[in-house]
Amino acid sequence: MSYTTKELQDLAAFYKNQLLQNTVPFWFPRSIDQEFGGYLFMRDRDGSLIDDDKAVWIQGRAAWLLSTLCNTIQPKKEWLDGAKSGIDFLNKHCFDSDGQMFFHVTRDGQPIRKRRYFFCETFAVIANAAYAKASGDEAAAEKARFLFGKCIEYATTPGLLPAKFTTTRPSKGIGVPMIMINTAQQLRETIGDDRCDGWILKWIEEIKRDFVKDDIECVMEQVAPDGAIIDHIDGRTLNPGHAIEGAWFILHEAKYRNNDPELIKLGCKILDYMWARGWDEQYGGILYFKDVYGKPVQEYWQDMKFWWPQNETIIATLLAYTLTGDEKYARWHKMVHSYAYGKFHDQEHGEWFGYLHRDGSVAQTAKGNLFKGPFHLPRQEWYCAQLLSNLGY
């Protein structure tokens, strides 16, 4: 049940074709806001606009995507111009006077909401870095490096950002080391930065030491600062698709380090543990949340199927397969790929639905909103196409 050469060639062509003929054309060029700059991404299944607000996460992610297409597929002027529109909008409207970024702004860039996280900043790093490479713009390169430094500062200085919780029960999430690994990898692969290698290894070490629990074969989403499991509803809540995204960031690092066997082992272990926790044996697909001890999960959408955990699992299983040749990963890849393209892909209007019920029926039809836009799906199609193409398929 391994993949044949022909199958891998077909997959490479499939992903590239979906990316360029289906996913990217759903969003561009119509989403580029010719009047105010940035992108109008809050769209229903047929592409009609349901809101003209702008989610700062997704403005950055899309500028990254368009720049990355320029850097790795072909240097198309419309992609570069599109990327510039996002970069300019971010610079002009998305930073507060204290240097922190807003989370949600109006079409013309007035702030609606700022959050107590620095994820907007990480997406601005990868956007500026990829755009700097695509355009040669030195200011963007400096901005990327400056913001990466700010992210490190936010990540390592408790209390620098306002807290949502008191200090009674301190905790930390896997999201911070994960996103910082990916941010550093993108920075390194575009414009380079001496800080990346060292920090990436530190963050991987933190995940391995504090979040991966071999005794119960599990990766925690949140732990106490010393890595202890917090046995309360929130502390027990697992996010399998998120951990699996972390698995492929680590496998990507393994590949970068000449197929480092320890990192391959760690990445595959995370994938194995969380596939077992997250794959829905009854209906297929990766479930959103699970309780580590099988107790009820509080988040209401816990057993829904969202688009992005499937995207991350498609990448992780394919990468694990190409690194190990273990046919289990080919089998898993086939399962999640078939499920996801079968259930999420909108045959009529292109792109994917974002939100399915557990049984695979569509819960709501938006292609874009405050949290969904052109990121996880096109990144998956781009990453898998590149991965296979670089391997000669």
Add this chain to the structure above:
Amino acid sequence: MSYTTKELQDLAAFYKNQLLQNTVPFWFPRSIDQEFGGYLFMRDRDGSLIDDDKAVWIQGRAAWLLSTLCNTIQPKKEWLDGAKSGIDFLNKHCFDSDGQMFFHVTRDGQPIRKRRYFFCETFAVIANAAYAKASGDEAAAEKARFLFGKCIEYATTPGLLPAKFTTTRPSKGIGVPMIMINTAQQLRETIGDDRCDGWILKWIEEIKRDFVKDDIECVMEQVAPDGAIIDHIDGRTLNPGHAIEGAWFILHEAKYRNNDPELIKLGCKILDYMWARGWDEQYGGILYFKDVYGKPVQEYWQDMKFWWPQNETIIATLLAYTLTGDEKYARWHKMVHSYAYGKFHDQEHGEWFGYLHRDGSVAQTAKGNLFKGPFHLPRQEWYCAQLLSNLGY
């Protein structure tokens, strides 16, 4: 298809029996925390504890429930002692040094989270007021009156509590006038307070003027300060079960004011508009969220069935029927009652599940968590039993 006398008698007996033989015994006495005071409510379907944290909303609501049972069913010592345990815990552990209440505390009362709302305070008002009536405790009566004054201050002083959003797109929610109406009604019916009558009419007027939209037959959940519809995803999101809760608060006021015909008309209109928006013609039950223009709703659980919208609709339809004799409301009451007791009630362990998929299957089994505890269901059973009993059934 009106209700016969016999049917109304049976309903009265059914609600009272469910309340006292099924719902209350699920929670008490086992939830009273003999060690730290307050209540341990985060329980799975069989009553086993899934978390020993305490949700401050529900600590207050439960102290209200137990006091109200003393005041209206019988002055049972175990109910009064149970109520005192909650009141004492609230006083001892749930207020921050700035006078605001916490939202979530540990079993021994250490604060985990404070929120930018004053709903904890409104539940502390009704808890203290009902307990003061049940016990004769003058300090509790003073506390209730003092906190009611604080709530009025929070509700009428923009900027007094920290804001979640910037001032770019000001909005207000129906939740504030709604909860203040109910808080004032409870205060008035227990220990009395001269401020209540006037404020209740002001808040009803605000709902009528700014949230009820006759042209599109709809009640908005959020509007601009002048009542304009905010045509963005959040502004368009309706919460039919919540508006229907508001409908019965207004019908309750109509009853208090000798069946005031204008208030009956307003309450029934809200119920009519939001039944049409919220009732699921396909599977039955009240849906969680709908978009005012039928566009996709962003909140992920929008088409799930939660317990409390059904409880509020059972009250509203029965109250509307008893006030108007309109057989439509008897029909609706029968529909929502049958659906809810058929799908939510746990025949094996008692009480109701909280979270069903749209199709009525159970999504998760918790009976209590940070947001669910002994409130909407026992309040509905108590209110409906009292309503019918007071009418001679």
